[in-house]
Amino acid sequence: ASDTLENFRPHSPTADDLAELAAGRRANASFVILARNSDLSGTVRSIREIEDRFNRRYNYPYVLLNEVPFTEDFMSRISVLTSAKVEFGLIPKEHWYQPDSIDEDKARAGREKMEHDNIIYGGSVSYRNMCRFNSGFFFRHPLMEKYRWYWRIEPDVHFHCDIQYDPFVYMEDHNKVYSFTITMYEYEATIPTLWGHVMDFARQHPEFIAKDNSLNFMSPDGGNKYNLCHFWSNFEIADMEFWRGPAYTAFFNYLDEQGGFYYERWGDAPVHSIAAALFASKDQIHFFDDIGYEHNPYTHCPKGKGLWAKGKCTCDPLKSFDYDGYSCMSKWDRFVETGAGQH
Ligand code: GDP
Numbered sequence: 557a558s559d560t561l562e563n564f565r566p567h568s569p570t571a572d573d574l575a576e577l578a579a580g581r582r583a584n585a586s587f588v589i590l591a592r593n594s595d596l597s598g599t600v601r602s603i604r605e606i607e608d609r610f611n612r613r614y615n616y617p618y619v620l621l622n623e624v625p626f627t628e629d630f631m632s633r634i635s636v637l638t639s640a641k642v643e644f645g646l647i648p649k650e651h652w653y654q655p656d657s658i659d660e661d662k663a664r665a666g667r668e669k670m671e672h673d674n675i676i677y678g679g680s681v682s683y684r685n686m687c688r689f690n691s692g693f694f695f696r697h698p699l700m701e702k703y704r705w706y707w708r709i710e711p712d713v714h715f716h717c718d719i720q721y722d723p724f725v726y727m728e729d730h731n732k733v734y735s736f737t738i739t740m741y742e743y744e745a746t747i748p749t750l751w752g753h754v755m756d757f758a759r760q761h762p763e764f765i766a767k768d769n770s771l772n773f774m775s776p777d778g779g780n781k782y783n784l785c786h787f788w789s790n791f792e793i794a795d796m797e798f799w800r801g802p803a804y805t806a807f808f809n810y811l812d813e814q815g816g817f818y819y820e821r822w823g824d825a826p827v828h829s830i831a832a833a834l835f836a837s838k839d840q841i842h843f844f845d846d847i848g849y850e851h852n853p854y855t856h857c858p859k860g861k862g863l864w865a866k867g868k869c870t871c872d873p874l875k876s877f878d879y880d881g882y883s884c885m886s887k888w889d890r891f892v893e894t895g896a897g898q899h
């Protein structure tokens with residue numbers, strides 16, 4: 557293996573890297589990247605960064621998914637970036653396209669209204685397919701079924717700090733199911749009826765609601781009102797057993813039947829976040845403060861001088877999104893500290 561790895565200069569592992577690679581325990585985990593063929597250059601950059609900052613020392617495999625076949629050019633440009641296993645998968649049609657149960661006239665009217673109101677991606681069908689796929693299907697893809705843990709990566713994101721331990725193993729050892737680096741408000745116009753459906757589901761299925769849940773992070777009044785806070789799902793390290801389990805399966809199917817992925821524009825971020833808040837206990841949700849992460853236009857940069865210097869971070873700690881007015885981080889902090897409902 558070291559022969560192959562040595563071909564990857566100037567990024568080839570040091571003797572320390574190789575020792576760690578040989579010694580460490582591994583989780584049953586993979587990166588997952590949903591991408592279009594046109595996302596090639598951004599995908600290359602994202603993989604290059606996560607390799608440099610983390611994976612050259614850990615060698616976790618990658619799964620790349622697309623609803624159309626990846627081109628030969630795409631696959632060869634990606635495969636040279638890592639010595640880890642890389643698999644390219646085609647998404648089954650029934651996991652991607654708008655189902656026949658959706659009333660297309662009603663869906664079109666919803667898109668036209670949102671486009672007219674200048675809601676981002678408001679007129680896009682493919683964006684809705686993507687959000688529904690990420691909500692309910694990526695963890696059921698045949699290439700993903702063999703893994704328990706995943707780390708979601710998108711084209712053109714940045715990892716700003718060295719990650720000097722294994723976040724998957726951390727999640728496993730600390731009984732976590734879901735993690736985030738950035739939390740913010742959702743656009744209300746994309747989810748006008750989502751919260752009402754969530755509460756209907758919760759009333760029908762009290763058995764799924766975790767005892768020490770995070771409802772109060774998202775609601776000031778025990779669930780009547782949604783404050784629109786959610787975790788930004790373009791970064792996720794999480795446990796697919798949670799998505800595959802009875803609570804989330806019933807929840808996703810219930811939401812899918814309401815049609816809001818197409819009649820409105822429900823994002824996978826609020827859907828995942830609300831599920832994690834209700835069906836996991838609050839200490840099963842982890843904030844990865846030490847992972848410096850950027851997805852345009854926001855960056856989470858570790859603030860504490862210790863973390864920032866230790867990670868050799870390239871981000872500006874003064875420009876971290878955490879305490880921006882549009883961030884929900886201070887609500888998360890207050891919720892974790894006091895348990896109180898958040899406006
Ligand atoms: P945003 O982060 O909400 O602005 O949305 P993005 O455009 O970044 O899309 C989210 C993820 O889905 C990225 O990994 C994209 O590469 C991927 N994606 C979005 N639309 C499509 C699509 O139509 N087909 C495929 N295969 N991937 C898509």
Ligand code: MN
Binds near residue numbers: 710
């Ligand atoms: Mn994105």
